[in-house]
Amino acid sequence: MxxxxxxxxxxxxxxxxxxxxxxxxxxxxxxxxxxxxxxxxxxxxxxxxxxxxxxxxxxxxxxxxxxxxxxxxxxxxxxxxxxxxxxxxxxxxxxxxxxxxxxxxxxxxxxxxxxxxxxxxxxxxxxxxxxxxxxxxxxxxxxxxxxxxxxxxxxxxxxxxxxxxxxxxxxxxxxxxxxxxxxxxxxxxxxxxxxxxxxxAVGDNIRKRIVSIFGKSINQNLVPVNTETSLVKIKGFIGQPKYARKTYGEQFFFVNNRFMKHPFFHRAIMQAYEKILAPDSYPSYFLYLDVDPECIDINIHPTKTEIKFENETAIWQIIQASVREALGKFNVMPSIDFDQAGSIEIPIAPKSREGIEMPKIQVDPTYNPFNVEVRNYPSGGGGSNSHSYSTSKHEQVQHWEKLYSDFTKSDEDEETQTEVMMQQEEEPANLSVNHDSFNTGRTCFQFKNKFILTPVKSGLMVIDQKRAHERILFENFMAMLAQQQIASQQLLFPHTFELEASDSELLRSVLTDLKALGFDVKEAEANHFVVNGIPGILENHSPLEIIESMLEDLKNTAVDMQEKAREQIAAALACASAIPYGHLLKVEELNQLIDQLFACTTPNFSPTGKQVLTIMPVEQFEKLLK
Structure with missing residues (x-):
């Protein structure tokens, strides 16, 4: 051979x-x-x-x-x-x-x-x-x-x-x-x-360079960091918690003037911001580490962005302590402000005690809290003003009676009673659903303000409420894009915002498709944009947050073909506009969400391919409760 x-x-x-x-x-x-x-x-x-x-x-x-x-x-x-x-x-x-x-x-x-x-x-x-x-x-x-x-x-x-x-x-x-x-x-x-x-320009300092890249609006957000130890010198800036963004993009680590990616050190910063950040938000940071070259190894990957540290754990602790110190030193940590409006008002006692009467307590010995008769009670001060207490329609008593009678009634009665118990006084969320499709016979529960539970013939269906709404909005947006002409809800006060260069370029590339969706966005000057109108379906949402979230999704999954790009825009907008986890929904809204979900062509999966629902069979419950 x-x-x-x-x-x-x-x-x-x-x-x-x-x-x-x-x-x-x-x-x-x-x-x-x-x-x-x-x-x-x-x-x-x-x-x-x-x-x-x-x-x-x-x-x-x-x-x-x-x-x-x-x-x-x-x-x-x-x-x-x-x-x-x-x-x-x-x-x-x-x-x-x-x-x-x-x-x-x-x-x-x-x-x-x-x-x-x-x-x-x-x-x-x-x-x-x-x-x-x-x-x-x-x-x-x-x-x-x-x-x-x-x-x-x-x-x-x-x-x-x-x-x-x-x-x-x-x-x-x-x-x-x-x-x-x-x-x-x-x-x-x-x-x-x-x-x-x-x-x-030549000769910028760190702060000027950050502002020249990310815009003047970031300048007021920056908090200086400066720490020197025997292991590492740290300088740079971190962002104030109130300016944290919902997306990544302004997080930078440098070691010996070399950019690096270091998830371990990133966690140190996130822990330093713990409990002072809004949920799912990320602070800006621009941190420069100066370390003895003999204590690091940059010869790991040709891109030289992955770097190993000899004293990694100790540096992690120093970074976390430095960030916390900077936040505390510049009064960024949350504190109680007794001068703000809405603080507790403490009445000042008058200098003279003359004219002060002891309060009179009036007791009605005939009062029965379970009596449905409407009664009027005088005010505690004995004046003419009064308020009414009513238990009309026997609502509270009947609800409790129904609750205890559930054990002997049919499944149909259970569904109606559970619906009554789930009624909430909250304002309804804007789901853009057809209220004519509301089915009063269906029982559904909201669990942890994240999942919707509803019984079906084969068991219990569990629906992810955010992913379900994403699927509904996605198909609505795709229909809008196909029509090419959607009315825009003009804003009384236009929103002006600034983007860094890469985000500006990305937004310019999708302005035509955004217009088809009902967005009226124009570029006022270089990297500065104005939102004059948004789709009516999103009138209760922040246009800036939606655009920012959409751009982040587009950056992660950009495509070439125009139709695929439009699908990605619709998916990004759906993800940005969907009801968030933690949002309380009324029973009517839960039913409407379910109705519209199963009117979709692909109800089982979100626009990003994640599973929307699952069914837990009756046999599984029986097995668990043996």
Whole structure:
């Protein structure tokens, strides 16, 4: 049998490596911008076309490269950052693997212009698919200029699975945000299809950089954090609890000026905010950790966002204590304000006791609380004002009589009586259901203000109330989108709000479909929007919360096809607008919800594919009660 194992050609090996290092256009942006930072650049400009599919251009004013270094930079594992294995344990640079440029050149058309500050001329290199097509001396500006064209041109499978331009641009913006926040002193510009997205000045401090990215409205939300210990130095900002959002997006950890993802440390912050946050809300934080490089390991994944800490538990405790201290120091922790309206009023005793009469208590010895006759009683002060006490219609007595007679009556009587017992005085929720479909013969209960329980022939049906309402709203919204023209309920006072760049781009991409759903949203200026109207079905909801929640859902599951995108918009709006867990419903509303759920084409599952209901068979109860 002949030998079958052989070395792969360099071009194939580079494509395999590129699959791990370069996953999408944002990966190219990250690698090239980090190289510019390592080169000492103080100003970096990114020019993007078609979300990076057509062009990614990164230019900087860094140290530049010599002719030899420029050519060597495209070789695998060629780097200026480390010389030995020991250097891996004291890394301060952004890159060190020497894989990025080789991986990019393997799957794209790459042009490089670079010049050292002391050199008279620079060098130009043109590579396509790891092959050098041209190398020559050239006149160019100091620093380095990369042009990456036709990304994944020779890997059609990878290019095919790229998301919509809005999604890929969002990933690019996210990478730029992380790099800009990690290096606030560096000027950074981002241009997409000739439209400027970011213009960040050189020499910003952390607070200015946060405001330049997320808007002026976040400035009043920031609470400074500053802690120094022998293990770690922590600085940065956290958000006030009252400004916490219902979605993620403004949570950033940096260690030694490198962005990292660390769920364990995130839990430390969430515990520090415990009991002062609204349910299902997330605070902003921008925390910078300075740790001895020998105490961390960043050589875990090519993206270098997963980092191991030698003293992880101790740092967790320090982070939690630092956040709590900052919240307490700046009076963010909840406190009792005795000066606010609505505080307890304590009457002041008059200086003179003259004219004060002892209260008179009048007792009616003939009063019977079970007597249904209407009686009038004088006020305690003996004046002419009086109030009435009535037990008309025998309601209370009859309800209790019915309750005890349930044990001997039929199932039909049980359903009617249970309905009476479940009546509540609460205001009905806006479910947008047809009240003509209310079935007075059905028994249903609300359990924990989350589940609806109703008996069926085979047992007990359990319905998730929020998911059921999501399914109902989803099918209503899809019908609205099909009609393309839904009346909008105009707001008396329009709502103005500001979004960060990636969310703004995403909202622009769905404005047409939102209009079909009845939303009247317009862009007033860059990243500033105005809501003039909303669908009538959502008149009791906050339009800003709905849009914010919808954008978060769209970011997590963006699609390319228009019809699929509309389904996603309808699903996101349904999830944002559905009645929340913990909301008390009247029996009529429970019945209406059930009726509309089973009028849906797919009542068993929510728009996101989660199960809406289940049936517990009678046999299961009998087995449990043996």
């Amino acid at each position: 002949p030998d079958i194992i052989q070395l792969l050609p360099d071009a194939v090996a580079n494509q395999i490596a590129a699959g791990e290092v370069i996953q999408r256009p944002a990966s190219v942006v990250k690698e090239l911008v980090e190289n510019a930072i390592d080169a000492g650049a103080t100003q970096i400009t990114l020019n993007i076309k078609d979300a990076g599919r057509t062009l990614i251009q990164v230019s900087d004013n860094g140290c530049g490269m010599s002719e030899t270094d420029a050519r060597m930079a495209f070789e695998r594992h060629a780097t200026s950052k480390i010389r030995s294995a020991n250097d891996l344990f004291c890394i301060r640079t952004m890159g060190f693997r020497g894989e990025a440029l080789a991986s990019i050149a393997a799957i794209a058309d790459v042009e490089l212009n670079t010049k050292q500050h002391e050199a008279e001329v620079g060098v130009f290199i043109h590579m396509v698919g790891s092959k050098v097509l041209k190398q020559e001396a050239t006149q160019c500006a100091n620093g380095t200029n990369f042009l990456v064209k036709n990304l994944f041109f020779n890997v059609p499978a990878r290019r095919k699975f790229l998301k919509a331009n809005s999604t890929e641009l969002k990933h690019i913006i996210n990478e730029v945000q992380r790099i800009a926040l990690a290096n606030p002193e560096i000027g950074l510009s981002l241009i997409h299809n000739q439209d400027p997205i970011y213009e960040m």
